[in-house]
Amino acid sequence: MALIVQKYGGTSVGTPERIKNVAKRVARFKAQGHDVVVVVSAMSGETNRLISLAKEIQANPDPRELDVIISTGEQVTIGLLAMALKESGIDARSYTGGQVKILTDSAFTKARIQSIDDENMRADLNAGRVVIVAGFQGVDAEGNITTLGRGGSDTTGVALAAALHADECQIYTDVDGVYTTDPRVVPEARKLKTITFEEMLEMASLGSKVLQIRSVEFAGKYNVKLRVLSSFQEDGEGTLITFEEDSNMEKPVVSGIAFNRDEARINVTGVPDKPGIAYQILGPVADANIDVDMIIQNVGQEGTTDFSFTVPKNDLPRTIKVLESVQDHIAARSISGDDKICKISIVGVGMRSHVGVASTMFRTLAEEGINIQMISTSEIKISVIVDEKYLELAVRVLHKAFGLDQVV
Amino acid sequence: MALIVQKYGGTSVGTPERIKNVAKRVARFKAQGHDVVVVVSAMSGETNRLISLAKEIQANPDPRELDVIISTGEQVTIGLLAMALKESGIDARSYTGGQVKILTDSAFTKARIQSIDDENMRADLNAGRVVIVAGFQGVDAEGNITTLGRGGSDTTGVALAAALHADECQIYTDVDGVYTTDPRVVPEARKLKTITFEEMLEMASLGSKVLQIRSVEFAGKYNVKLRVLSSFQEDGEGTLITFEEDSNMEKPVVSGIAFNRDEARINVTGVPDKPGIAYQILGPVADANIDVDMIIQNVGQEGTTDFSFTVPKNDLPRTIKVLESVQDHIAARSISGDDKICKISIVGVGMRSHVGVASTMFRTLAEEGINIQMISTSEIKISVIVDEKYLELAVRVLHKAFGLDQVV
Numbered sequence: 117m118a119l120i121v122q123k124y125g126g127t128s129v130g131t132p133e134r135i136k137n138v139a140k141r142v143a144r145f146k147a148q149g150h151d152v153v154v155v156v157s158a159m160s161g162e163t164n165r166l167i168s169l170a171k172e173i174q175a176n177p178d179p180r181e182l183d184v185i186i187s188t189g190e191q192v193t194i195g196l197l198a199m200a201l202k203e204s205g206i207d208a209r210s211y212t213g214g215q216v217k218i219l220t221d222s223a224f225t226k227a228r229i230q231s232i233d234d235e236n237m238r239a240d241l242n243a244g245r246v247v248i249v250a251g252f253q254g255v256d257a258e259g260n261i262t263t264l265g266r267g268g269s270d271t272t273g274v275a276l277a278a279a280l281h282a283d284e285c286q287i288y289t290d291v292d293g294v295y296t297t298d299p300r301v302v303p304e305a306r307k308l309k310t311i312t313f314e315e316m317l318e319m320a321s322l323g324s325k326v327l328q329i330r331s332v333e334f335a336g337k338y339n340v341k342l343r344v345l346s347s348f349q350e351d352g353e354g355t356l357i358t359f360e361e362d363s364n365m366e367k368p369v370v371s372g373i374a375f376n377r378d379e380a381r382i383n384v385t386g387v388p389d390k391p392g393i394a395y396q397i398l399g400p401v402a403d404a405n406i407d408v409d410m411i412i413q414n415v416g417q418e419g420t421t422d423f424s425f426t427v428p429k430n431d432l433p434r435t436i437k438v439l440e441s442v443q444d445h446i447a448a449r450s451i452s453g454d455d456k457i458c459k460i461s462i463v464g465v466g467m468r469s470h471v472g473v474a475s476t477m478f479r480t481l482a483e484e485g486i487n488i489q490m491i492s493t494s495e496i497k498i499s500v501i502v503d504e505k506y507l508e509l510a511v512r513v514l515h516k517a518f519g520l521d522q523v524v
Numbered sequence: 525m526a527l528i529v530q531k532y533g534g535t536s537v538g539t540p541e542r543i544k545n546v547a548k549r550v551a552r553f554k555a556q557g558h559d560v561v562v563v564v565s566a567m568s569g570e571t572n573r574l575i576s577l578a579k580e581i582q583a584n585p586d587p588r589e590l591d592v593i594i595s596t597g598e599q600v601t602i603g604l605l606a607m608a609l610k611e612s613g614i615d616a617r618s619y620t621g622g623q624v625k626i627l628t629d630s631a632f633t634k635a636r637i638q639s640i641d642d643e644n645m646r647a648d649l650n651a652g653r654v655v656i657v658a659g660f661q662g663v664d665a666e667g668n669i670t671t672l673g674r675g676g677s678d679t680t681g682v683a684l685a686a687a688l689h690a691d692e693c694q695i696y697t698d699v700d701g702v703y704t705t706d707p708r709v710v711p712e713a714r715k716l717k718t719i720t721f722e723e724m725l726e727m728a729s730l731g732s733k734v735l736q737i738r739s740v741e742f743a744g745k746y747n748v749k750l751r752v753l754s755s756f757q758e759d760g761e762g763t764l765i766t767f768e769e770d771s772n773m774e775k776p777v778v779s780g781i782a783f784n785r786d787e788a789r790i791n792v793t794g795v796p797d798k799p800g801i802a803y804q805i806l807g808p809v810a811d812a813n814i815d816v817d818m819i820i821q822n823v824g825q826e827g828t829t830d831f832s833f834t835v836p837k838n839d840l841p842r843t844i845k846v847l848e849s850v851q852d853h854i855a856a857r858s859i860s861g862d863d864k865i866c867k868i869s870i871v872g873v874g875m876r877s878h879v880g881v882a883s884t885m886f887r888t889l890a891e892e893g894i895n896i897q898m899i900s901t902s903e904i905k906i907s908v909i910v911d912e913k914y915l916e917l918a919v920r921v922l923h924k925a926f927g928l929d930q931v932v
Contacts, residue, residue: 132580166600172540174607181610184618185603188596192574195593202589210592215667259623322737366771 118283119151119241123273125249126160127290128347129193138288138347139200142246146206151241153280155251155273156197179224183253183263187213190250190269198248200273204270208246211236213253214263218272220254220262222519227254227262229271232279249276267328274331278338284342286325286354292346293355294319294326296520297373301511304521310358311371317495318463332357366483368517369473373511376459380408380432381501382425383491384439386449389421396446397423397439404438406431410459410492410499420449424490426501429455457489458507461499462514474498480517526691527559527649531659534568535698536755537601545698546755547608550654559649561688563659563681564605566597566758587632591661591671595621598658598677606656615715616654617732619644621661621669626680628662628670636672639678640687657684675736682739686746694747694762695735700754702727702734704928705781709919712929714758718766719779726905727782727873740765757825777874777881778926781919784867787817788840789897789909790833794857797829805831805847806853812846814839818867818900818907828857832898834909837863865897866915869907870922882906888925894918 122142129135138154144218145152157163166186170177176183194210201208213220216237220227235245251269254262263269270287277285292307294316299305311319320329326344335342335357345354387393394413401408411425427435432453440450467473477498481488486509490501502510515521530550537543546562553560565571574594578585585593598902602618609616621628624645628635645655659677662670672679678695685693700715702724707713719727728737734752743750743765753762795801800820807817819833834842840861847859875881885906889896894917898909910918923929 132577135581169540169604170607173543173604174611178607178610181603181606181618183603184606184620185600188599191576191596191599192593195589195591196577196581198589198592199578199586202586203582210589212592212669215669261620261623509829 117149117279119150119153119256120145121153121155121273121277121280121282122288123155123269123286124157124288124347125269125290126157126162126355128288128323129156129197132196134347135193135196135198136203138197139204141347142201142286143204143206146246153237153241153247153249153275153276153282154197155249155269155330156190157251157269158186159193160439162189162192163180165463180260183224183227183261184268187250187253187263190252194250201246201248204463206246207244208248209240210248210250213272214255214259216249218249218254218275220256220264222256222258222260222262224260224262226265227256228253229264229275232275234279237276237280265330266329270328270331271334274334274338274340274342277340278334283341284333285342287331287342287344288347289326290346290348291326291344292349292352293344294357295372297511297515298375301375301508302373302515302521306520307420308355308371309353310356312358312465314496315371315463315465316357318461318494319372333416358392369470370462370464370520371466372463373514373518373520374461374463375507377504378429378505379426379457379459379501380429380435380453380455381433381457382427382432382439383450383452383454384423384446384448385452387423387446393421394423396442397448398425400438400442401425401427401435401502404434406435406438410490410501412490412492426457426459426490456504457501458504459499459501460507460510460514461497462518463497465496467496467498476517477514480513481510484509484513525559527561528553528687529561529563529681529685529688529690529693530696531563531677531694532565532696532755533677533698534565534570536696537564537605538568540604542755543601543604544608544611546605547614547767549696549755550609551612551614554654556645561645561649561655561684561690562605563600563657563677564598565659565677565682566594567601570597570600588668591669592630593636593671595658595661595671598660602656602658609654609656615652616656618650618656618658620658621680622663622667624657624662626662626683628664628672628733630664630666630670631669632668632670635664637662637672637683639913640683642687642863645688665719673738675739678736679742682742682746682748682750685748686742688712691749692751693743694751694753694757695739696753697734698754698756699752700757700760701733701752702765703780705919705923706783709783709916710781710923712923712930716763716779716927717761718764720766722904723779723871723873724765726869726902727780735765772881777878778870778872778928779874780871781922781926781928782869782871783871783915783919785912785915786837787834787865787867787909788837788843788861788863789865790835790840790843790847791858791860791862792831792854792856793860794828795831795854797827798863801829801854802831804850805856806833808846808850809833809835809843812842814819814843818898818909820898834865834867834898838870861932864912865909866912867907867909868915868918868922869905870926871905873904875904875906884925885922888921889918892921 198208198210251272295305342357409426486506606616606618659680703713750765817834894914
């Protein structure tokens with residue numbers, strides 16, 4: 117007898133047949149005596165279809181109106197899933213974000229949840245109903261429809277679990293858990309039974325697309341027990357995201373390897389090595405609303421220094437343009453970009469207490485003749501930028517070097 | 525300087541290109557200094573797509589959840605139209621039924637409007653914005669999404685015009701007005717400049733699909749000036765639906781001819797000719813939620829009588845089944861159905877003051893050898909049931925007989 121929040125992504129509800137399967141799974145939990153709240157995404161492809169439609173009208177769609185349009189994707193799914201449950205004899209009721217209500221700020225297309233009213237959901241749960249909530253959406257104080265940004269349905273799931281003090285938040289997706297790395301790149305990749313929140317945050321932010329990073333932050337903040345599972349397997353316990361570091365002595369130092377092909381590198385060379393130069397370079401980039409990820413500044417020589425950073429690949433041309441417009445001002449010798457790069461990161465809380473992790477990483481790459489272009493470290497991760505063509509090779513040799521292919 | 529409510533149907537907003545054209549038309553009215561409230565339907569085909577999706581889950585979709593699903597069609601259109609207006613530099617804001625709010629009862633899939641809150645719309649109009657409202661939908665007192673039934677967007681338009689005391693409610697459709705009859709059947713059919721509300725009600729209820737009947741009733745009740753126009757013509761004044769009968773002496777006695785191929789006839793013969801028999805026959809039919817249209821009971825002979833009525837063609841098999849289950853109880857000699865029939869009606873307020881209209885109709889049909897199976901009359905219309913195969917012929921000869929092809 118527990119209260120479980122389950123979130124199903126777009127692939128899991130991609131067809132009427134799959135929605136019926138979700139209903140069957142929900143029915144099994146219900147039959148076990150659990151209370152179930154289900155959060156669903158739009159059917160796969162639907163959000164993109166709606167965005168394309170909007171872009172046929174406006175190249176840069178008005179954010180308020182875009183939210184009105186794209187929030188319909190989840191609204192359709194909640195109705196369909198409620199029907200599927202009723203068809204199997206289980207009472208259910210659907211809720212849009214506004215009906216719950218999930219109150220957000222007014223930052224259309226990337227709103228943040230401010231509060232959740234649990235009254236209606238509680239009443240339905242007490243009446244034995246399954247509660248179905250549209251993910252990804254909310255309503256602001258003026259009653260405008262808002263959306264939480266791509267992947268926001270995970271955040272809805274975690275936020276509902278927090279508001280309802282649920283025993284567990286289960287994120288159903290098309291993979292059966294969190295892996296040591298992408299099995300498409302390394303067939304020996306293993307599923308992790310547990311991963312810490314901090315590791316998951318690093319994995320998520322580094323391009324492991326299992327969970328949206330905000331939902332992981334949210335779960336950490338509100339102590340929500342989070343589990344990633346496959347919606348296409350009958351059983352399987354998935355990967356549990358834990359708060360405590362594993363006390364298992366045998367736990368490997370590195371838990372996983374994440375990678376990302378979606379960044380590009382910018383080099384700004386020969387800028388004066390003086391205070392404020394980083395701001396002069398990155399200020400205009402931030403003003404242009406371009407996300408900067410890794411930032412490296414080399415030690416200067418002869419009064420000048422070189423400055424490198426990464427941006428989303430799509431934003432490379434725009435970034436170069438922005439920088440060229442301030443090139444004279446920042447007195448840079450050259451500005452160049454490279455989008456044939458990738459980022460590879462090893463992640464693990466064990467790094468805190470183990471030395472030599474970085475040198476093992478660098479040696480392993482060197483032995484394969486892979487040149488490292490940039491390095492960035494945090495307490496529990498080391499990221500490197502290398503030539504895109506080495507991605508698969510680098511991930512495979514690192515996976516082996518850190519013993520991730522061995523059953524623990 | 526007037527306040528105009530414009531309603532655009534599914535065909536008028538069927539593609540992004542057409543939505544842009546609607547925005548252009550709205551912009552023209554705005555440029556003339558008018559305040560404009562726009563009501564839109566779902567893009568053509570969208571409601572059917574959503575209903576099919578629902579039926580893949582549940583053969584008889586749960587009404588509450590069906591409304592959650594199908595209301596998204598209009599929600600997408602309001603966002604797109606608001607964007608199209610903003611793209612042409614006109615400030616606009618979209619509203620779902622719930623956001624307005626349009627309060628309805630809780631009769632899902634066929635809700636009735638109870639009240640409309642005009643506060644937000646007024647504020648937007650005062651701020652110079654075009655207000656865009658999703659047709660066909662509302663919200664009940666508990667916050668559940670409701671829909672008004674097929675064609676409900678017309679009703680939304682008229683209801684908003686009434687609530688806002690608009691100067692005119694313009695219904696844009698794919699025809700340029702109300703015709704004396706369907707031009708596809710009679711090429712000589714003429715567009716009417718005006719038609720009375722009563723005539724329009726008869727025309728609408730008899731299968732002339734220009735306007736939804738409830739919206740006409742609503743307009744009559746709240747004295748809303750209603751005009752039917754084409755969304756595909758630049759100019760054109762359409763057909764105005766008036767409250768006063770035309771004082772024009774030359775106005776023909778018959779204003780138009782409506783027809784309907786969607787009914788079937790049921791014959792119940794040899795039932796005891798005693799009080800209560802009509803209720804015993806039609807009670808079970810009503811209980812089965814089957815709409816009955818024309819009802820004829822012949823004068824009885826030898827203590828028994830024959831009873832005929834029409835139902836929607838789709839409901840014929842079900843009606844027969846219902847009646848067979850009570851055949852012994854009502855002591856009927858036979859129960860039979862015929863779905864190869866059609867209904868043809870002549871409509872006109874002039875009938876009130878003119879005699880001989882019925883005999884002209886019957887003579888005209890007789891001259892063509894068309895047998896009349898049933899007759900039903902009201903103050904301003906005469907309907908007959910004839911063999912389906914005579915439909916086009918009957919409409920054509922009646923159109924000519926009543927001088928409807930002559931320019932007035």
